[in-house]
Amino acid sequence: MDNPAKVLGSDFEAEMRSVDRILNRYMTSDSTPIISELSRHLINAGGKRLRPLLTIASAKMCNYSGVAHIKLAAAIEFIHSATLLHDDVVDESEKRRGKSTANFLWNNQSSVLVGDYLFSKSFQLMVEAESLNVLSTLADASATISEGEILQLSAVRNLNTSQEVYFKIIEGKTAALFSAATKVGAIIANTEKETVTALMNYGRFLGLCFQLTDDLLDYTGDEESFGKKIGDDFKEGKLTLPLIRAIEKSSSKEREFWKNAIQRNSPLDDGLEQALFIMDKYDTLDFTRNEAIKYSSKASESLDVFPRSDLKDTLKELASYVVSRIN
Amino acid sequence: MDNPAKVLGSDFEAEMRSVDRILNRYMTSDSTPIISELSRHLINAGGKRLRPLLTIASAKMCNYSGVAHIKLAAAIEFIHSATLLHDDVVDESEKRRGKSTANFLWNNQSSVLVGDYLFSKSFQLMVEAESLNVLSTLADASATISEGEILQLSAVRNLNTSQEVYFKIIEGKTAALFSAATKVGAIIANTEKETVTALMNYGRFLGLCFQLTDDLLDYTGDEESFGKKIGDDFKEGKLTLPLIRAIEKSSSKEREFWKNAIQRNSPLDDGLEQALFIMDKYDTLDFTRNEAIKYSSKASESLDVFPRSDLKDTLKELASYVVSRIN
Incomplete structure (x- = not known):
């Protein structure tokens, strides 16, 4: 594609x-x-x-x-x-x-x-x-972005980070600006409210899907095409969905491993290997992939209110393309 | 007072x-x-x-x-x-x-x-x-503030910092927000343009006077009432008006001293003593004091368009009060 x-x-x-x-x-x-x-x-x-x-x-x-x-x-x-x-x-x-x-x-x-x-x-x-409406949208987005960044900072090496907190973080650090980007384009066109909401949702879901994909690729990506080192989030103690879900599912023995590897930041040579093993065991990489695909579909569906056009097709393809790297 | x-x-x-x-x-x-x-x-x-x-x-x-x-x-x-x-x-x-x-x-x-x-x-x-006018004022102030902060950062330990650059720095780091503060109060009241300008000028001149006074007190203040250590700016290589003016007036031998003390950041025990000696010699502390007093008067005069009121008197007194610490 x-x-x-x-x-x-x-x-x-x-x-x-x-x-x-x-x-x-x-x-x-x-x-x-x-x-x-x-x-x-x-x-x-x-x-x-x-x-x-x-x-x-x-x-x-x-x-x-x-x-x-x-x-x-x-x-x-x-x-x-x-x-x-x-x-x-x-x-x-x-x-x-x-x-x-x-x-x-x-x-x-x-x-x-x-x-x-x-x-x-x-x-x-x-x-x-x-446009005061545009300004209000961007002021709110700015607040959500920095709240997400701060929440992310306080979640570093915190084993109790929940899926709810994870989604709040990515709503802030990624989805807020994507949805503001599409929303202000619609507001400035003076279109009806439903259209504004549709485009805002498209941006938001695309942003969520984008971040979920990125967070999954951090564990499964090919270093060359991904452009980043595999396992960076793990090493930096950044808790993303594949890890959070694995920790939730873990036995008490496995939790000990997470504590050593993440909370105490003990240098473990084979830490990433073991982490991937536990994630695989509980299918948390697949779980994350499915979440990403879900938001890709939601992004695409948000555009259903629009009549057929080449641009609409391209935007729908963009939503599919984001997850094509993991699908 | x-x-x-x-x-x-x-x-x-x-x-x-x-x-x-x-x-x-x-x-x-x-x-x-x-x-x-x-x-x-x-x-x-x-x-x-x-x-x-x-x-x-x-x-x-x-x-x-x-x-x-x-x-x-x-x-x-x-x-x-x-x-x-x-x-x-x-x-x-x-x-x-x-x-x-x-x-x-x-x-x-x-x-x-x-x-x-x-x-x-x-x-x-x-x-x-x-109010778009308010938003535009505050957007411009924000840009001026950060430009001033960056200019200040690039002026650190830079002996060639001119008086012009110094005033650009303090316009940004201090006067911009003071003048925006007074200007938006006037804009929101929907008053005529001359009144907005008068109050904006009051804020701007008060801000300049405030910063000049602060920069002077850094060399002449009484530590207890000033709340900061004397000579901090000098030690941190921050070039403010008393220093910039002294460097401009200095003989080539004195410039060697400045180079050692500021540019090369050599630890000189009696550096501050010598710096004050050279500033005294060229009356640069008095020069700075006069600049501060000039802006205090300008702030006060900006309010002359208003009829007599207790509030006007208090604002004029505020302009005098700022320089009373150095006068």
């Missing part, structure tokens, strides 16, 4: 060029060149621009003919970039998408402050769309 | 109680208690609430009779708190107002993320005021 995100990228090539122009203009600061340098390092690093594409696509699904969706798409990409900069500081990451992170190349201080700067630029861009 | 900020505090006791209620409600998160704990540690630490008081006072100067100024005042305090949390991470501070900082008590990660959270809550509060 062709990557439907690439199809969207070529369908909306002109719009995305405008988005890129705005991003470049707004991340330029004459008095403080480090802002431009650090932002460009991250933003022009060849990310897929999936979130701004969703805003453009969503506006088009509602036959929007104005230009405010361009600025909103740029605002969404800036929010995403700001959270990546802060995430990498929080996680002490040295690599992202195979490249050195900004906090590694510059320093934590610059990453924190340039993240704040990009967030403020995103704020300026969204004000320019002149 | 009675502290006019205290006079404002008792004049607007009811309003400030409402502000505090909103702050407490918005910083509470049931799912992530660390948000409430860390935010309360900072926000209920007995800060003067000067910025929200300015928003309330500004709205009252325009005879505003609604309630949106309460939410805006809370939004301003949250922006301030978010920048303090991030500042303390950037500066690796262990103390603020005599208390341990959040990054010291918790960790940098939590301070970064809770800062983001408070910023997002401030964003929600300002959307509730339902």
Whole structure:
């Protein structure tokens, strides 16, 4: 299957060029060149621009003919970039998408402050769309995102993390911005409420499916195509669904293993092997795969209110494509 | 002289109680208690609430009779708190107002993320005021603030920092939020443009005067009443006006001293003594004092468009009070 995100990228090539122009203009600061340098390092690093594409696509699904969706798409990409900069500081990451992170190349201080700067630029861009409804949506999304990030931080190495908490975390760290991206595209088109809800749901379910897939691939992925090391979440004590479910099902002896491997962070050479063995035993990888597929279907079904169109087909294919890596 | 900020505090006791209620409600998160704990540690630490008081006072100067100024005042305090949390991470501070900082008590990660959270809550509060003009003002202020913070970071230990760069830094780190605080109070009252400008200028000049005074006290203050150690800026390589002006005036031999003490960060026991000696020689402390007094007068004069009132008198006294510590 062709990557439907690439199809969207070529369908909306002109719009995305405008988005890129705005991003470049707004991340330029004459008095403080480090802002431009650090932002460009991250933003022009060849990310897929999936979130701004969703805003453009969503506006088009509602036959929007104005230009405010361009600025909103740029605002969404800036929010995403700001959270990546802060995430990498929080996680002490040295690599992202195979490249050195900004906090590694510059320093934590610059990453924190340039993240704040990009967030403020995103704020300026969204004000320019002149819609209180859009602003309210993005304010709420921002709050949900940071609440999710903080919840994730407090769940590190915490064996009692429940599935409920896990879903709250991924609603925040991933689904909130995906759903805001599609929702604001619909709001700006001044469409009826049901259409806004349909597109918002599409974004939300796609985001959940995206994160579940990512969390599964962390255990099952092929390092080359996944671009990250297998078992990183496990080593960092990040509790994701495959692990949380395994811990829930574990015998008391197995719980001892989890305590040593995760809570006490004891160096166990074969820790990942054993973890995978227990996950396999309780089918938690399959369980996670099924959850991802469920949300992929839900994303797809959200679009059923729309008449047939090529764009609708592409968005449905995107939902399938996300889980094709694990299916 | 009675502290006019205290006079404002008792004049607007009811309003400030409402502000505090909103702050407490918005910083509470049931799912992530660390948000409430860390935010309360900072926000209920007995800060003067000067910025929200300015928003309330500004709205009252325009005879505003609604309630949106309460939410805006809370939004301003949250922006301030978010920048303090991030500042303390950037500066690796262990103390603020005599208390341990959040990054010291918790960790940098939590301070970064809770800062983001408070910023997002401030964003929600300002959307509730339902004024695009207010939102645009606060978006611009946020961008100016983070630009100033980044500029300050790149000026650390940089002997070529000019007076122009210094003023750009303090416009960002201090004056931008003071002027936004007074401006939004006037905007929400739907007053004429000249009145908005007058109050915005009052806030801006007061902020500049406030920061100049603080930077001067870092060299001349009495540790007990100032609450910080003398010479901290010098030791941390932060170039403020007294130092920048001294470096500009210095002989080549004196420049060698600055290079050793600041740029190369060599430990010199009598470094601060020598620095003060050179500043004295070129009258740069007096120069800074005069700048602070100039902005105090400008703040006061900005209010001349208003008819006589007790509140106007108090605001003028506040401008005088700020420099009374150095005068």
